[in-house]
Amino acid sequence: MLTQQDIERVLGEYVDQFIPAMLRREYHLILVKGGPEYAHLSEQSHFAHIVNGVFGLVQLLKFLIDRGIAVPGLDETALRKALALYTIHDLHKDNQVTLQGKSSFSIPLERLREEYERLGLDEFVQVDEHLMRAANVHKRSSKHGDLLTSADPQAGRLWLWVRIADTLASVETPEEAVASLRGYLADLGPVFAPKSPPGKYALYYHQIKDVRGVLTQLVHQAVAQRLEQECGFFPLLYFATGTLYAGPAQVKVPDHERFIQGVIDGVLGALTQYASDDGAKGAALTGLRKGRYDFEDFVYSFADVSTLLEIARERAGGRGSKGKDVVSDLDKLPGKQGVPEGWDNVETVARHLEMDLDQPDAFLDHWDRARYYLLYVDHVVGRLNPESPLEWLLGAFPVPPEAADHLRGVADAWGRGGFGKYVVPVAYHFLKGPAFADRPAEALPPEQVMDELHRHTLEQLEQLDTRAGREGVVAQLGFRRDLTDYLSEHLYLSLAPEVHLSDDSLAAYSRPKKKGHSGKMCSLCNRQSAFVQDLRTGILDDFGRVFSNRVLPAQEAPAKNRPWCPICHLEFIFRKLxxxxLPGSASYGSSYRIYLYVLPTFSFTPEHLRLFQPLLDHFQNVTNLPVRDYGQDAPGAPRIWLERRALDPYWVEDLM
Structure with a gap:
């Protein structure tokens, strides 16, 4: 009986031995799909075809073992033979192989044995030459006698495994996979019988006919997770546009609307999964509103509180004006409307709030920094739990009761204008509070004081429910509502083929172009959406008023940044995360960008990622090519090329 451990061990041995062997035999330079002879197919090398089939077959075997499906003759020896036979099943397509006739089964047996041994397959498992030639025949024929001539009693079953692997490697869409595999799987056993009485298992797929990039990948993952949980599906093959599954033949169709919302929950939930990464911090900085001590709403969709306040802590760390900022805030309060009598000047304000302004310069610098940091805290708390930021501050920090009562009386006046300057006494009493009982704040370096304030704030925020507030902020961006429309139109489930077309955008798209953008048409993807907003250049990493096919040619679009829909907004947020x-040190205004994307034409599996990860990692590197010339010591690329007919060696090394 074959086990998962057997599969992993045999596959590991196969990859270690025969991936290098196929490359030595230059299988990657031989086309078996596409080219002049197969012009209707996308190109696929001999190497890629073998890898796809082996990994696809392994996925199918994992499903059979996972569900306890017994297949006659399936053991480790059969697995080894199937992999070995499949590895040479397309030898007849090699132009260097001389056939004895016109048919694919006229390959000389000696040539098959020669190739088998050159690859080292004879050390992996022994099979006879007739079985090797049978593997090269894609359809049964009355003129083909190798299966009968072979001495292997499982010859017919092994031929079937090769055909299944070949089909898994050849299909380009999940829809094609279902149609092509159905007959072969039925030959495996009655559990896959497609007709009455139906078998126990069947093939399904989901497909998204609009490929975006990172967002598409996350939608695929969310759909697969829902189908695995709700329907018991097992993913077999992954495509750029969807996934092929095996699952129960009798399955309850999930409610369409509930399923869509579950997928959206998974996609939006992925926003916060990257909150601890540097990408979240960099993306959050693009939404920083320095003059208002807060962040734009879209930042709250992915950055958690600790990330936002870490940014605030870093920005506050370099400040310190010996109390000028706090004294200015205190000085402006008496003149505000609504301030009670007796708050006539800075001294009376300080007395009511139990503060002593006669402090050393070191303390005043700490006070300035703490004030700056707490202004951000006040805004973050107000966005995520808007009931009463002041009450939260008074409960989280050691403000004396009488001073707290006085502060409540002037909070509205002090907070008028958008900034909660009532944080000034909160900062003071923290610096004079229990956190510095052993050693006064003025005796400590700024970093230690700010670290203590940051730590205390995060501890207090752990007790605050920010989930509802975050969801409210994100709802205003239209992410969920636009994703609902987008998935209802583009997501197709074979078990529930229900698609809802969105409003026809042809009228808006075909409207004569002007210098400005249309109100509801995304300037990037041309989708019509009720939730379009001005794009954010820090997230797009490009200019906001150029590069659009929605306006007449001009130096830049007038008035404001061009619009984008929430789907494009999400895509570029995910790319940033x-x-x-664009790297934080680079500027979109002084550089041009070339993005490289890798989309598989055929299918792939988790094993593909493990095998090709070292190669794919290089595609995530951001390189730069110096164009501007700074003289002999720092020449630009054009000068190097004109003088030496060469490229910058450091750039080439980094790129390669």
Whole structure:
């Protein structure tokens, strides 16, 4: 009986031995799909075809073992033979192989044995030459006698495994996979019988006919997770546009609306999964509103509180004006409307709030920094739990009761204008509070004081429910509502083929172009959406008023940044979070960008990622090519090329 451990061990041995062997035999330079002879197919090398089939077959075997499906003759020896036979099943397509006739089964047996041994497959498992030639025949024929001539009693079953692997490697869409595999799987056993009485298992797929990039990948993952949980599906093959599954033949169709919302929960939930990464911090900085001590709403969709306040702590760390900022805030309060009598000047304000302004310069600098930091805290708390930021501050920090009562009386006046300057006494009493009972704040370095304030704030925020507030902020961005429309139109489930077309955008798209953008048409993807907003250049990493096919040619679009829909907004947020955006040290205004994307034409599996990860990692590197010339010591690329007919060696080394 074959086990998962057997599969992993045999596959590991196969990859270690025969991936290098196929490359030595230059299988990657031989086309078996596409080219002049197969012009209707996308190109696929001999190497890629073998890898796809082996990994696809392994996925199918994992499903059979996972569900306890017994297949006659399936053991480790059969697995080894199937992999070995499949590895040479397309030898007849090699132009260097001389056939004895016109048919694919006229390959000389000696040539098959020669190739088998050159690859080292004879050390992996022994099979006879007739079985090797049978593997090269894609359809049964009355003129083909190798299966009968072979001495292997499982010859017919092994031929079937090769055909299944070949089909898994050849299909380009999940829809094609279902149609092509159905007959072969039925030959495996009655559990896959497609007709009455139906078998126990069947093939399904989901498909998204609009490929975006990172967002599409996350939608695929969320859909697969829902189908695995709700329907018991097992993913077999992954495509750029969807996933092929095996699952129960009798399955309850999930409610369409509930399923869509579950997928959206998974996609939006992925926003916060990257909150601890550097990408989240970099993306949050693009939404920083320095003059208002807060962040734009879209930042709250992915950055957690600790990330936002870490930014605030870093920005506050370099400040300190010996109390000028706090004294200015205190000085402006008496003149505000609504301030009670007796608050006539800075001294009376300080007395009511139990503060002593006669402090050393070191303390005043700490006070300035703490004030600056707490202004951000006040805004973050107000956005995520808007009931009463002041009450939260008074409960989280050691403000004396009488001073707290006085502060409540002037809070509205002091907070008028958008800034909660009532944080000034909160900062003071923290610096004079229990956190510095052993050693006064003025005796400590700024970093230690700010670290203590930051730590205390985060501890207090752990007790605050920010989930509802975050959801409210994100709802205003239209992410959920636009994703609902988008998935209802583009997500197709074979078990529930229900698609809802969105409003026809042809009228808006075909409207004569002007210098400005249309109100509801995304300037990037041309989708019509009720939730379009002005794009954010820090997230897009490009200019906001150029590069659009929605306006007449001009130096820049007038008035404001061009619009984008929430779907494009999400895509570029995810790219930023995944480190695929412009580096923080670069400027989109002084550089041109070339993005490289890898989309598989055929299918792939988790094993593909493990095998090709070292190669794919290089595609995530951001390189730069110096264009401007700074003289002999720092020449630009054009000068190097004109003088030496060469490229910058450091850039080439980094790129390669």
């Amino acid at each position: 995944r480190g695929l955006g």
